[in-house]
Amino acid sequence: MVEIDPSFIQETEHRPSSKSPPQEQIPVIDLSSDTESLVTQIGDACEKWGFFQVVNHGVPLELLDKMKRVGKQFFDLPMEEKKRVKRDEVYPMGYYDSEHTKNVRDWKEVFDFLVVDPSFVPATEVPEDPELRTLTNQWPQTPADFREVCEEYNREVEKLAYKLLEFISLSMGLPAEKLGTYFKDQISFSRFNHYPPCPSPELALGVGRHKDGGALTVLAQDDVGGLEIARRDDGEWIPVRPVPDAFIINIGNCMQVWSNDKYWSAEHRVVVNSKRERFSIPFFFFPSHHAQIKPLEELVNDENPPKYKEFNWGKFFTSRNRSDFKKQEVENVQIDHFKVSN
Ligand SMILES: O=C(O)CCC(=O)C(=O)O
Ligand SMILES: [Fe+2]
Numbered sequence: 001m002v003e004i005d006p007s008f009i010q011e012t013e014h015r016p017s018s019k020s021p022p023q024e025q026i027p028v029i030d031l032s033s034d035t036e037s038l039v040t041q042i043g044d045a046c047e048k049w050g051f052f053q054v055v056n057h058g059v060p061l062e063l064l065d066k067m068k069r070v071g072k073q074f075f076d077l078p079m080e081e082k083k084r085v086k087r088d089e090v091y092p093m094g095y096y097d098s099e100h101t102k103n104v105r106d107w108k109e110v111f112d113f114l115v116v117d118p119s120f121v122p123a124t125e126v127p128e129d130p131e132l133r134t135l136t137n138q139w140p141q142t143p144a145d146f147r148e149v150c151e152e153y154n155r156e157v158e159k160l161a162y163k164l165l166e167f168i169s170l171s172m173g174l175p176a177e178k179l180g181t182y183f184k185d186q187i188s189f190s191r192f193n194h195y196p197p198c199p200s201p202e203l204a205l206g207v208g209r210h211k212d213g214g215a216l217t218v219l220a221q222d223d224v225g226g227l228e229i230a231r232r233d234d235g236e237w238i239p240v241r242p243v244p245d246a247f248i249i250n251i252g253n254c255m256q257v258w259s260n261d262k263y264w265s266a267e268h269r270v271v272v273n274s275k276r277e278r279f280s281i282p283f284f285f286f287p288s289h290h291a292q293i294k295p296l297e298e299l300v301n302d303e304n305p306p307k308y309k310e311f312n313w314g315k316f317f318t319s320r321n322r323s324d325f326k327k328q329e330v331e332n333v334q335i336d337h338f339k340v341s342n
Contacts, residue, residue, distance in 0.1 A: 007105040008204040014104075016202060016271040021239055026229070028243055031163075032056040035170075042164070043171030050251040050264035051229050053243050058163075059156045061245055064220055066149045071192040071279055073143040074111060085138045087112065092321070093189065094138045101208030107272050108195045108206050113137050115154045115188040121289050125319035127312070132289070135187070154190055154283070157218050157247075161188075161285040164216060164249060172259060174298055179215070179258070185288035187317065188214070193280045195226065198272040206270030206278070211334070213320055214252040214286040221248065224278040230267040237269075253316075253335045254287060257308045260295035265335075289314025308338045 027045045031038065031054050045052035074082070085094040097109040114137050123131040139147040162183075166176040195206040206226060221227065221242055228237040229250075240248060256265040272278070287293070294310035319333045 004198070004200045004204060005105070007100075008107055008200075010104055010203060010205055010208065014102075014205070014209060016205070017237060018202070021228075022231075022236055024231070024238060025241055026051045026053060026238070026248075028053045028055060028246065030054075030056050031058065035167075038167050039170045042167045046168060046171065046251050046255070046259075046263040048264075049229070049232060050256075050266035051240070051248065051268075053240075053246040053248050054160075054164075055243065055246045057160050057247055059160055059247070063149070063153055063156060064245070066145075067153050067220070067281060068222065068279060070143050070146045070149045071111075071194070071281065074140055074146060074192070075109060075194040075279075077140070077142065081140070081142070082109075085111075085140050091138050092135055095140075101205075101210050104205070104208050106207050107198045107204045108193050108270075110194070111192040112189050113139075113150050113154070113191075115158055115190070115283075116186060119187045119189075120185070121187055122312075122314045122318045125315050125322065127315060150190070153281075154188075157190070157283045158188070158285075160247070161216065161218055161283065164218070165285075168216075168255065168263075172262070172296070172299060174296070178296075182215070182254075182287040182291045182293075182313075183285070185290070187286045187289055187314075188284055189286070190281060190283045193270075193278075193282070195270065195272050195278040195280075197274055197277055199274060201272045201274050204272060206272045207268075209267050209269040211265045211267050212250060212252040212282075212284065213254070213317065214284050215254045215258075216252055216285050217248075217250045218283040218285065219248040219250070219280060220282075221280040222278060224273070224276050226270045226272060226278050227280070228269055228271060232264050232266065235267075239271075252284075254291075254293050254313065257293050257335055257338070258296050258299075260299050260304060261307050262299070286317065287313045289317065305340075307340055308335065309340060311338050 087094040087096040123133040169178040291313040295306040
């Protein structure tokens with residue numbers, strides 16, 4: 001057995017399973033279909049899986065290719081070059097290779113960049129503290145077109161994210177523009193994930209099991225595969241098959257709360273392999289820091305009372321991003337903390 005650093009080793013029950021997974025797949029939805037059919041298909045997928053793939057999504061395929069190229073060129077740079085744009089307390093965007101999910105180190109390196117630069121988030125998780133912190137992007141010198149390609153990508157994927165938000169609003173019986181209001185001063189960001197080949201793929205994960213916090217995630221992946229999602233019915237891990245030129249869409253915590261648990265923010269993780277590196281690019285569509293998140297009033301009534309108390313998205317974001325979780329061995333905040341007990 002090849003030794004890997006113990007910080008990467010998952011507890012036995014969270015390691016990749018060796019048995020063959022169910023054959024079931026998340027739906028692939030063609031966004032060139034008519035609105036009525038899309039609204040039904042998207043609503044059903046959000047309810048059953050919290051995950052679906054989209055094709056004919058309108059994001060230029062040449063731009064996706066360019067993103068994959070600049071991402072690879074960046075991660076291929078010597079470590080000393082990458083560390084010039086290293087993420088730290090002052091610059092929380094940029095390069096990072098020691099992210100922990102649920103206190104175990106992920107087998108990956110990342111590069112993060114904001115959609116709105118600068119963006120503002122609460123400085124602390126203390127509810128009464130009004131102080132804000134400014135987040136800004138930092139960009140590497142090479143490849144020379146890195147920044148330009150990333151900025152264009154954010155603009156295009158943001159358009160897709162707004163379009164999906166409209167279909168999801170309609171699928172809940174609400175006006176198309178209902179959810180868009182939460183995104184003025186959004187704190188969305190995109191991320192390049194690079195998962196290098198791992199000598200002990202049976203012990204580590206590229207990203208440990210987690211749920212995405214925001215409204216939705218638009219994820220590009222290459223043809224290697226490795227993303228697995230927990231099936232809503234029984235928690236069984238289902239691998240997501242790579243579909244050429246598609247984006248994977250998943251519901252985040254905010255959408256689950258807005259929908260009062262009709263829609264599902266599924267747990268997911270990434271398994272790695274010993275032969276091929278893998279790249280993926282999530283766009284995390286995050287409301288503005290001042291957004292107050294609670295089940296939408298139009299969707300609750302005496303028979304379906306709100307299942308969550310209201311919370312502030314900015315404080316939730318800041319609390320989840322605290323850097324001292326590892327030290328304290330405590331889990332970060334989850335939406336279940338806001339569940340109404342009855
Ligand atoms: O790489 C992937 O397929 C998913 C990554 C992911 O879940 C994340 O970065 O939140
Ligand atoms: Fe995720």
